Structures are given as C-alpha cells and as structure tokens.
Amino acid sequence: MKGWMGKFRALFLFSSLLLVLSGCGKENLTAFVPEGYGAEVSLNLIIISLAVMIFVILVVMIVYTMVLVKFRKKKGQEDFIPKQTEGNKALEVIWTVIPIILLIIIAVPTVTATFDLADDSKAKDSININVTGNQYWWHFSYNKEEIQTSQDLYIPTDTRVYLNLKSSDVIHSFWVPSISGKMDANPENENTMYIEAYEEGVYWGKCAELCGPSHSLMDFKVIAVSPEEYEQWVQDMKNVDPEAQPETASAQEGQKLFQENSCIGCHAIGSSPAAVGPNLTNFGDRTRVAGVLDHDKETIVNWLLNPDELKPGNKMAGNYPKLSEEEASKIADYLLQLQPSEITPESAGNE
Ligand code: HEC
C-alpha cells in the first residue's frame, strides 16, 4: 500500500512540475525554439550537455541494476560472504578517463561558442546600438543613424547587430531568449554582444537580473523586419518633427499639457538623447505601455494618474504635477498619435 502511494506521489510531483514548466515555453520567449544565431548556438550547447548527462545517468543506472540483480542474496546463501577485493587499476583508470573525455566533449564547443559570440571584429561595418538598462525600461541609441528610441528595438533580419550595453543605475541583464543569450548591463563598464534574427517577427525580451520591485515588469521587444523595411523605419524616425502639430483639438491640448507639466524634461520626442524616461518618438506605434501594460487609452490614462500602482518603484511616480483625468485623457490622445512609421510591431508578423 505504502509503495503504491509513494509511486502516486512521485507521479503527481512530476506532472505538476511539467505543468509549471510548460509556462516557460511562451512563444517568442523561449530558448528552445531558436529564431536567431545566439539562441541556436546556445541550444546546441544545451543539447550537448543534456546528452552527456543522460548518458552518465543511463550508464550508472544500468550498471547499478545489473549489480543489484547479479549479486543479490540467493536462497541457501544466507551466511555466504563473497570474496573481498580491494583496488582495481583498470577500473580506476576507466572512471578517471571517461569523465575527462566527457568534459572535453562539453568544453570544446562551449569555449568555441563563447569566443564566437564575443567576436566584434566586424562591428564597425554593421549597425551599432548603445543599449541602456534603466529601472525599469530599456533605451536604444543608434550610433550612426542618430536615432533614439525605447522599449522596442528595431533590427533588420539576417544582420549581425552589435550592442554596447550599459546601465544607468543598478545591474540589469539583456535577454531575448529566442534570438540571443544574455548579457549583463553594468553601471561601470560597457559589455558588448551581437544579435541576429533569422525571420521577421516580434521577439520578447526580459531583464534577467533582479533589479528592484518592478524587475519582472522590465520587458522589451526586438522587432525584426526586412532590411528594406528597416531602412524605411530609420528614415521615418529621422524625419520626425518633434514640434509637429497634432490634428485633433484634444491632441493639440495634450501636446501643450505635455510641454507644461514637465513631461518633456524626462521624455524626449525626436532624436534628442535626454533619457531620464523612455523616448516617446514612436510611442503610438508600440504595442505596450511601459514595456508590459496594454497599449490603449484607458491604460495610458491610468498610468498618468497613478504610475506607481502599475509599476511599483518606477522613477516617474511623484515627479510631475498631479493631473486631472481630463488632462490625462488629452495627453493620451497626443501620445497615441505619435506614429511616425508604417513599420510597427504589428506589421512585423507575429503578435
Ligand atoms: C522624472 C522624470 C519623469 C517625468 C517628469 C515624467 N515621466 Fe513619464 N516616465 C518616466 C520614467 C522613468 C518612465 C519609465 C517607467 C518604467 O517603465 O519603469 C516613464 C514612463 C512613461 C510612459 C510610458 C512610456 C513607454 O515607453 O511606454 C509614458 C506614456 C509617460 N511616462 C508619460 C509621461 C507624461 C505624459 C508625463 C508628464 C505628465 C511624464 N511622463 C512625466 C519619467 C518621467
């Protein structure tokens, strides 16, 4: 009876584990379906390590079972003591050499991949982006193109895009599981990596280093589009006139309120690099507010009225004059029409 219960409990444990782990495989947020070079290299390493581990477990279990069966106490042998042996050179050599071989099998591809993924010798000829991690959002500054943007990182497909990572406050970690490995963004030094996406699409990124109360809400997106669309997007972003007048009266009033309520002190529109808060040049083209929230007017109004409730500990809360609901609504109208480009996360395929 007890044995049966034990088995049942193990089964229950494993099936609940499976249920919990299945949540990890969200589409475009999984290292197990690589859509880019770094993720593919990483997955290969995962598979090699797993294969070696499974091999070791199988061999140990098989030898263990064989010994159990072969040398178990048989009837009529209750007082029998087998011949005692000590030391066996051949065995000692075998179980020293085999692990060394297994470690070499893991080490050679790992070290090769590490150098491969750190190779920035071709960075000069490609796109270079300074990435800054901030509590709790990401800023992207395109060096040659002189474009500033936040939250959504646009890249062309099949191109190695080189990133220089830094942090403006604490340590963050840049991770887009389905296209790259992760890399820390430190306050003191710059870390570099490159990312490459094979297919057009929207890939989810996460901060992978505990950085404060809203760490788990520090999401971002990589928007991979065709090289032609990317060029188009760059032109659209460069052509933005930060002072352009919106069409509707409500948005026009929103624009005024935006300038009068110190929003402009923290949020740039256009390519000015000021970056206490996210750059809002293409805010209307995004699919999320503050990286994670639904992108609709109601959420924006809620955000403006009470940001701390939606993202605890964020650096905007309490640092601007209190707004009425009407003012917030007008500002939302203004922000939503900041749509400089036809190239948006929605046009990039999945979402
Ligand atoms: C003290 C600087 C500061 C001021 C002033 C400020 N903000 Fe912010 N704002 C931020 C920061 C920082 C964030 C990012 C919060 C986060 O995600 O952790 C943010 C986020 C936002 C977002 C979401 C941006 C995105 O990329 O999705 C909007 C919209 C916004 N602010 C609008 C405003 C408006 C409108 C005002 C003026 C009423 C304003 N902010 C005033 C710092 C500021």
Ligand SMILES: [Cu+2]
């Ligand atoms: Cu972080």
